[in-house]
Amino acid sequence: MIRFTPPLQPAQFQRRLNRFVAEVSLGGEIVLAHVPSSGRLGELFLPGAEVWLQPAASPRRKTAYTLKLVRAAGGVLVAIDTQLTNRLVGAGLRAGRFAPWQTYPNVRAEVRRGDSRLDFLLTDGERRCWVEVKSVTLVENSVALFPDAPTARGRRHLAELTAARQAGDAACVLFLVQREDGRFLAPNACTDPAFAGALWHAQAAGVVVLAYRCRVTPEFIAVDFAEPLPLRR
16 A cells, blocks of 8 residues: 555646646646656546646655546546556565465566566566566556557567566566556557557466556555456457
């Protein structure tokens, strides 16, 4: 679980100026907020949408706030900060909360393999398992979809995980759905058919594909460890 400190402040989304900056209305005043995601988020970033901001730690930062949450259609809260996913998964791995990896006592973050830097390397003596984490914010008809924009980087990570598995290591891609209404996971083949193909190729090569959803409130975000989400083609 990650608690939001300092507390988040409610605001209204106005418009996205560029990939990482948005205008929001806070207490009737237009302010700039950092958008901690490179995703399109078009279904979330609608004028007037309810959002939650976190004040920046440094008063010298160009944007005084970070946009953390958006209320989507239907009222569900969505966390858009891609850095939260690695923090949540890293804490879960070190606490032994993810059943597939409870036997790996050592956890290292941001480890280079080949041309990529993968999120986690788990080790137990000579045994190694590579884990790459993907943040999911898009849900349609209860199906969590990734990606929401074409991702050459995501395909490269899948290729590296496949190579690791073929070299004898264990490997996994873990999709963390940062909202509560996802009941299944599927690759977004309409948006990025190449990523979908790479995912099925990786799974056929022995890369484990897992997905978990999160509970999201204005006070905290936590992984639902009850069971992984089923995977749909």
